Amino acid sequence: xxxxxxxxxxxxxxxxxxxxxxxxxxxxxxxxxxxxxxxxxxxxxxxxxxxxxxxxxxxxxxxxxxxxxxxxxxxxxxxxxxxxxxxxxxxxxxxxxxxxxxxxxxxxxxxxxxxxxxxxxxxxxxxxxxxxxxxxxxxx
Amino acid sequence: xxxxxxxxxxxxxxxxxxxxxxxxxxxxxxxxxxxxxxxxxxxxxxxxxxxxxxxxxxxxxxxxxxxxxxxxxxxxxxxxxxxxxxxxxxxxxxxxxxxxxxxxxxxxxxxxxxxxxxxxxxxxxxxxxxxxxxxxxxxxxxxxxxxxxxxxxxxxxxxxxxxxxxxxxxxxxxxxxxxxxxxxxxxxxxxxxxxxxxxxxxxxxxxxxxxxxxxxxxxxxxxxxxxxxxxxxxxxxxxxxxxxxxxxxxxxxxxxxxxxxxxxxxxxxxxxxxxxxxxxxxxxxxxxxxxxxxxxxxxxxxxxxxxxxxxxxxxxxxxxxxxxxxxxxxxxxxxxxxxxxxxxxxxxxxxxxxxxxxxxxxxxxxxxxxxxxxxxxxxxxxxxxxxxxxxxxxxxxxxxxxxxxxxxxxxxxxxxxxxxxxxxxxxxxxxxxxxxxxxxxxxxxxxxxxxxxxxxxxxxxxxxxxxxxxxxxxxxxxxxxxxxxxxxxxxxxxxxxxxxxxxxxxxxxxxxxxxxxxxxxxxxxxxxxxxxxxxxxxxxxxxxxxxxxxxxxxxxxxxxxxxxxxxxxxxxxxxxxxxxxxxxxxxxxxxxxxxxxxxxxxx
Numbered sequence: 001x002x003x004x005x006x007x008x009x010x011x012x013x014x015x016x017x018x019x020x021x022x023x024x025x026x027x028x029x030x031x032x033x034x035x036x037x038x039x040x041x042x043x044x045x046x047x048x049x050x051x052x053x054x055x056x057x058x059x060x061x062x063x064x065x066x067x068x069x070x071x072x073x074x075x076x077x078x079x080x081x082x083x084x085x086x087x088x089x090x091x092x093x094x095x096x097x098x099x100x101x102x103x104x105x106x107x108x109x110x111x112x113x114x115x116x117x118x119x120x121x122x123x124x125x126x127x128x129x130x131x132x133x134x135x136x137x138x139x140x
Numbered sequence: 141x142x143x144x145x146x147x148x149x150x151x152x153x154x155x156x157x158x159x160x161x162x163x164x165x166x167x168x169x170x171x172x173x174x175x176x177x178x179x180x181x182x183x184x185x186x187x188x189x190x191x192x193x194x195x196x197x198x199x200x201x202x203x204x205x206x207x208x209x210x211x212x213x214x215x216x217x218x219x220x221x222x223x224x225x226x227x228x229x230x231x232x233x234x235x236x237x238x239x240x241x242x243x244x245x246x247x248x249x250x251x252x253x254x255x256x257x258x259x260x261x262x263x264x265x266x267x268x269x270x271x272x273x274x275x276x277x278x279x280x281x282x283x284x285x286x287x288x289x290x291x292x293x294x295x296x297x298x299x300x301x302x303x304x305x306x307x308x309x310x311x312x313x314x315x316x317x318x319x320x321x322x323x324x325x326x327x328x329x330x331x332x333x334x335x336x337x338x339x340x341x342x343x344x345x346x347x348x349x350x351x352x353x354x355x356x357x358x359x360x361x362x363x364x365x366x367x368x369x370x371x372x373x374x375x376x377x378x379x380x381x382x383x384x385x386x387x388x389x390x391x392x393x394x395x396x397x398x399x400x401x402x403x404x405x406x407x408x409x410x411x412x413x414x415x416x417x418x419x420x421x422x423x424x425x426x427x428x429x430x431x432x433x434x435x436x437x438x439x440x441x442x443x444x445x446x447x448x449x450x451x452x453x454x455x456x457x458x459x460x461x462x463x464x465x466x467x468x469x470x471x472x473x474x475x476x477x478x479x480x481x482x483x484x485x486x487x488x489x490x491x492x493x494x495x496x497x498x499x500x501x502x503x504x505x506x507x508x509x510x511x512x513x514x515x516x517x518x519x520x521x522x523x524x525x526x527x528x529x530x531x532x533x534x535x536x537x538x539x540x541x542x543x544x545x546x547x548x549x550x551x552x553x554x555x556x557x558x559x560x561x562x563x564x565x566x567x568x569x570x571x572x573x574x575x576x577x578x579x580x581x582x583x584x585x586x587x588x589x590x591x592x593x594x595x596x597x598x599x600x601x602x603x604x605x606x607x608x609x610x611x612x613x614x615x616x617x618x619x620x621x622x623x624x625x626x627x628x629x630x631x632x633x634x635x636x637x638x639x640x641x642x643x644x645x646x647x648x649x650x651x652x653x654x655x656x657x658x659x660x661x662x663x664x665x666x667x668x669x670x671x672x673x674x675x676x677x678x679x680x681x682x683x684x685x686x687x688x689x690x691x692x693x694x695x696x697x698x699x700x701x702x703x704x705x706x707x708x709x710x711x712x713x714x715x716x717x718x719x720x721x722x723x724x725x726x727x728x729x730x731x732x733x734x735x736x737x738x739x740x741x742x743x
Contacts, residue, residue, distance in 0.1 A: 048714075049714070056700055059708070062707055063703065069231075070232050074231045077224070081458070082455065085444055085455060088442075089444040092442065104213050108443070109216050112220045112223070112224070116227045116492050117496060120227055124489055128485075135711055
């Protein structure tokens with residue numbers, strides 16, 4: 001939860017320039033993008049849009065990266081959860097008790113939910129990092 | 141009668157609040173995007189509450205506790221799967237799907253693969269899944285109202301249909317977003333408050349609970365109980381039971397004391413009890429249970445006691461729920477209401493903890509109800525456990541109030557889930573079969589409501605969770621492969637997608653028909669057919685891939701542009717909301733202005 005990925009410094013979002021104090025707001029120019037390097041950004045965007053070989057390669061790499069993360073995290077979680085029925089089938093864990101509750105009840109009733117949330121948190125951070133990398137590459 | 145008054149008034153409060161919130165939300169809804177996707181301006185936290193509110197249906201609110209009462213620890217796979225589905229959704233689908241700019245699932249299919257024919261196939265399955273999901277909601281609404289107040293069962297379903305249709309007519313998605321978000325918190329309160337109180341009673345209670353289990357671990361009645369069957373049931377008896385029967389057992393008229401027991405060899409024996417038969421048990425006699433549920437406490441407490449068949453069933457359920465969630469039309473349509481792809485991802489993450497938080501409570505209630513409500517195992521109506529428990533454990537005013545709170549929560553569950561389903565089905569019908577104007581949407585809403593309530597009154601009722609599990613299997617075998625391959629694989633063609641939908645969906649429908657026939661004629665079908673996802677999902681995937689490879693040339697020409705739009709970060713501004721089919725240009729322009737990113741497109 002700690003990380004709040006903001007936009008990179010050289011490209012401020014429009015909302016950030018709103019006057020914070022209660023004073024009468026001054027008229028000001030809203031800068032949507034840094035004029036420096038705008039030509040290059042446009043060129044990369046056009047390359048992406050027209051899907052030149054460079055643009056297509058960029059997108060392919062991004063998709064592959066995102067898919068790999070999703071597969072590793074999702075597959076790992078599925079594997080961890082899906083091993084449980086087999087484990088229960090092979091080994092009788094219900095004699096083991098923790099705080100007076102049988103282990104399978106704890107393993108199925110309580111553990112998966114925080115696990116899913118943590119994996120979700122991790123995947124969100126990863127996915128947003130990949131997207132930031134992609135933007136800064138385009139923005140270079 | 142006092143009990144009735146409490147419950148009726150709380151249910152009425154829920155109905156009125158729902159209606160008012162819907163009214164507030166619908167005041168400014170007038171364009172098609174308002175009705176279909178709430179103008180795509182729902183913030184992530186509210187959207188997450190709305191998604192959770194809509195998702196926690198009758199199956200979750202009543203069904204999970206009932207299944208735990210009946211099946212024990214193995215039933216915990218339902219809440220796990222229901223939650224994990226959102227993880228899969230978040231990892232693979234949420235952000236790209238939102239960036240597709242589509243309005244409905246068929247709209248996405250057309251945007252990605254450019255085929256009207258595929259669109260029509262998708263429409264068919266959306267309507268199938270939506271109605272299949274809607275019917276148990278309406279039926280459970282009838283059960284709830286009937287259990288709590290004694291009003292006739294059809295009235296509950298009709299009432300829910302009327303409120304939902306009125307709200308959706310007024311403002312579509314825009315109206316129900318607020319309603320559903322409010323109903324999540326309402327439901328959380330309605331299930332957590334009674335759970336805390338009842339759990340405390342259970343821990344400190346005056347000993348009524350402790351005697352229900354004897355030395356051999358057989359479940360016993362701890363007080364005299366009279367059970368009247370509502371439907372015909374087949375009961376399994378494992379130990380000698382003395383009871384008083386008035387009615388019909390095994391096809392013969394019975395009136396007087398009876399001795400039920402296992403075979404001479406000690407094997408469990410099954411008795412068929414006809415509808416409306418009264419069974420009177422004395423305190424301390426063993427509880428006969430409906431066929432298929434474990435009768436010994438030991439089996440109930442242990443996971444995976446059904447051998448390889450049970451193991452297979454568990455895996456199939458995991459498959460269906462993990463992958464089915466991402467194909468549920470009413471869940472997907474809520475993701476289109478996010479402002480952008482990043483918000484869609486955040487919404488899914490919020491949903492993960494909102495659901496995890498909720499599912500603790502039905503689990504606890506299910507466990508407690510095993511001790512206090514064994515008679516539900518005789519009738520098989522375990523879905524009523526959550527509703528009956530407060531009054532059974534606390535016969536005083538407090539129990540009545542808690543019972544009323546639970547009833548109101550259950551009613552909220554039917555309302556919010558039904559609202560979402562009606563909006564998603566009506567959205568698809570109005571944009572695909574009609575012309576997609578606001579008036580068409582309203583007609584589609586009325587049509588959907590009428591068909592659903594008609595089916596709910598005609599079809600026989602079964603466990604809410606099981607019917608829902610079937611719609612998950614259907615969604616997992618049709619839309620899950622379409623979405624995953626469509627989003628991540630360039631090679632998909634529309635012919636391949638159609639083939640996958642037909643094969644996957646067809647197999648699931650076929651297996652359910654066979655299961656229904658086998659149930660009617662003596663249970664000969666294997667467990668595979670009742671819960672087929674483990675087989676049908678891979679088959680659907682393979683079909684889609686194989687046929688797509690065969691029909692490679694019909695791959696859409698703009699696949700690179702489409703994938704770029706799905707995956708490029710929101711700030712680059714490639715996202716375009718599809719709007720060509722809807723005449724309301726104002727919203728379309730607003731949408732485009734909003735999503736043009738900062739980077740350069742302002743020049």
